[in-house]
Amino acid sequence: MGMVGRRFSLLLLVVVATLQLSFAAVYKVGDSAGWTTIGNVDYKKWASTKTFHVGDIILFQYNAQFHNVMHVTHAAYQACNATNPLATFTTGNDSYTVSTHGHHYFLCGVQGHCQAGQKVDINVAGESSLLAPTPQATPSPVSSATSSTPPTAIPSPSPSDSPPSNALMGLLCKLGFAMSVFVVFVSTYA
Ligand SMILES: *[C@@H]1O[C@H](CO)[C@@H](O)[C@H](O)[C@H]1NC(C)=O
Ligand SMILES: *[C@@H]1O[C@H](CO)[C@@H](O)[C@H](O)[C@H]1NC(C)=O
Numbered sequence: 493m494g495m496v497g498r499r500f501s502l503l504l505l506v507v508v509a510t511l512q513l514s515f516a517a518v519y520k521v522g523d524s525a526g527w528t529t530i531g532n533v534d535y536k537k538w539a540s541t542k543t544f545h546v547g548d549i550i551l552f553q554y555n556a557q558f559h560n561v562m563h564v565t566h567a568a569y570q571a572c573n574a575t576n577p578l579a580t581f582t583t584g585n586d587s588y589t590v591s592t593h594g595h596h597y598f599l600c601g602v603q604g605h606c607q608a609g610q611k612v613d614i615n616v617a618g619e620s621s622l623l624a625p626t627p628q629a630t631p632s633p634v635s636s637a638t639s640s641t642p643p644t645a646i647p648s649p650s651p652s653d654s655p656p657s658n659a660l661m662g663l664l665c666k667l668g669f670a671m672s673v674f675v676v677f678v679s680t681y682a
């Protein structure tokens with residue numbers, strides 16, 4: 493490998509490392525409450541306030557004497573079925589690195605805890621959804637038989653509540669990546 497090739501590899505390594513540092517986030521499940529049945533933490537609400545990405549770290553902190561973490565299927569998550577988990581974590585300080593888009597379901601396998609709400613759905617939006625428009629509510633067909641008064645239009649919540657930040661982040665990621673590639677190219681061949 494020549495001088496240029498070696499310099500290119502090194503730069504690429506630095507750029508990739510920098511990208512990982514700037515875009516991977518650590519999310520502690522339940523924030524200060526952690527992973528628990530105390531205080532009725534609403535993990536659904538907790539997750540809904542986050543925008544997860546591939547590469548992020550989901551951190552479960554809990555007292556290992558009383559809880560555990562099981563990565564489970566959608567069906568098991570819905571049924572609170574801890575019989576056949578995909579993976580089990582038991583240290584009390586467990587980090588799960590998100591490596592794919594889509595849903596990642598977790599529950600506590602201790603009897604009764606999942607039923608009490610100790611379960612969380614980490615939903616990682618796909619790349620395509622960053623560009624795809626938010627699905628619009630399709631107007632229901634007006635029944636011709638009883639339509640003497642038109643149905644009152646119910647204002648649907650603006651789709652610009654949170655997706656824009658999502659889309660913006662995706663755009664920034666792409667922009668950052670494009671710029672990094674450009675910088676590498678220029679510093680290698682200029
Ligand atoms: C839990 O899941 C296992 C297999 O994963 C299944 O055999 C069992 O019937 C399920 N239990 C309940 C209560 O649904
Ligand atoms: C828990 O794990 C995280 C991430 O792996 C680490 O940064 C932190 O120091 C750990 N905390 C304890 C108390 O072990």
Ligand SMILES: [Cu+2]
Nearest residue numbers: 559600602605
């Ligand atoms: Cu538990």
